[in-house]
Amino acid sequence: MVLKVFNTLGRRKEEFIPVNPGEVRIYVCGPTVYDYIHIGNARAFVVADIVRRYLRYKGFKVRYVSNITDIDDKIINRARDLGISIQELAETYSDAYFEDIAKLNIEKADVTPRATQHIPEMIETIEKLIGKGYAYVADGDVYFDVSKFKDYGKLSGNKAEALEMGARIEVNPKKKNPADFALWKSRKPGEPGWYSPWGKGRPGWHIECSTMAQKYLGETIDIHMGGKDLIFPHHENEIAQAEALTNKPFVKYWLHNEWLTVEGEKMSKSLGNFVTVRDALKMCSPAVLRFFLISAHYRSPLDFNRDALKTAGRNLERLIRALERLNGTPERETRVIEDEVLISEVEAEKKKFEEAMDDDFNTPLAISALFSIARLINNYLNVNKTIEKATKRRVLKIFINLLGVLGIEWAKDKKETRTDELFKGILELLIDVRNELRRMKKWEIADRIRDDLGKMGIILEDAGKETKWMIKSEKL
RNA sequence: GCCGGGGUGGCCGAGAGGUUCAGGCGGCGGGCUGCAGACCCGCUAUACAUGGGUUCAAAUCCCAUCCCCGGCUCCA
16 A cells, blocks of 8 residues: 655656655654644654654664754753753753653654754854855854755745745844844853854754754655744745755655634734643543644644643543453354454554555544444353454454554553452442442442442442443543 | 645544545433443534535645744754
């Protein structure tokens, strides 16, 4: 099956063919560590994570690099406001970032380069660009000369001339052209600076990414991802820098995800509707948040709100329940026709899942195949009280693998039963007594026990003679 | 001003020329159950912003209009 991806460069779906057969190199723009990451960041990282997992599922060897921007205006200002050092601030929030993405089950990158640890490489790149006539020095700053790069605007569709018209920023008199962008910024009083041929200063934002991407992934990388806001100017400028340097295509496929809104509005500090991952995780479990984030196609807008989270929780629960139900079903040796049918139908859904993912990572459509699998399992188990061993294994494996592609790990998300033995003992005693009451048809008392426990967050479900209990996780 | 993305059933959300229009949630009805839950079945659902056009056939293509959102400035 052919994987198709929507390439921002060209704005159309293309067949995915990596530069080197069987091997994919991905670069994802990581966070600027001046604050906790928000759910919009999380969407971008989850999408990238799924791209990575699915490519691996398809048999590609994946090398995945995602940077940390630890020097930038926002960091400098924030550190100043808080009265702490830049290093301290960056350290705090990069630690928080790793914690947050780990919770969301986003795999760690193979390499996580930090901007401040690659200053010499950036200086070298800038020197080369100056040498090739693409950049010029102006009073301690270095700017990229957009007019020298023919393809400028090919990613975003913005023309350098048009940018001048719309630009509301005050014109920087050091620039030859308003669209030129800084490769190196001279140090202002109170700011940190690194020694360079142009005096003390620090690198521009764009040069960080292109330099580190090329250092770890080579001159032409397969996939570069990020939120759509990065298309311009960030990615446009990365292309200019990298391609001016090598005369080779910098990135084969550019993938950008749409915005996540909150209650219909874009997140912004001024609206006060910024939702960090940490805030969101007070409302739902990490698995639910992740499941919510992939409930729409990555190129469609998605709105974060309580109802949507609730629905995501129910949906995920439906899948997990079916999985657990199958897992808990007793095995038998003999295979019957129903087993054959189940396997072939589940295999058909697996194929649908793959087709959906092959079509530019269509997660909502892929998820619908998972619902079908859940239904098939439930239907089977409604009639069959046992399942043939190999059938069970096969279906479980498919189900778990497909969930795994989406980064939903059943074992990891198992509700932590933070209950001690004493609690369990008492509860089981209570259930036994209740079942005794049920046998005696004392429904009123039996129901009262179930209802009252329900109010306390403990759910009892009678299935024949057995009674299952679970702690209602408000998070799910 | 220049560029871009959208408007699909009560809600969310796939589909991008053609058999009866995914899937989930919610609601209603039924089955199972002592009841409830979970699960299954059915209905809600002959929906695709509006007006034209192309076509044997249009959510899907074309034109116009309305509305929403975004980029052009740090931003996933």
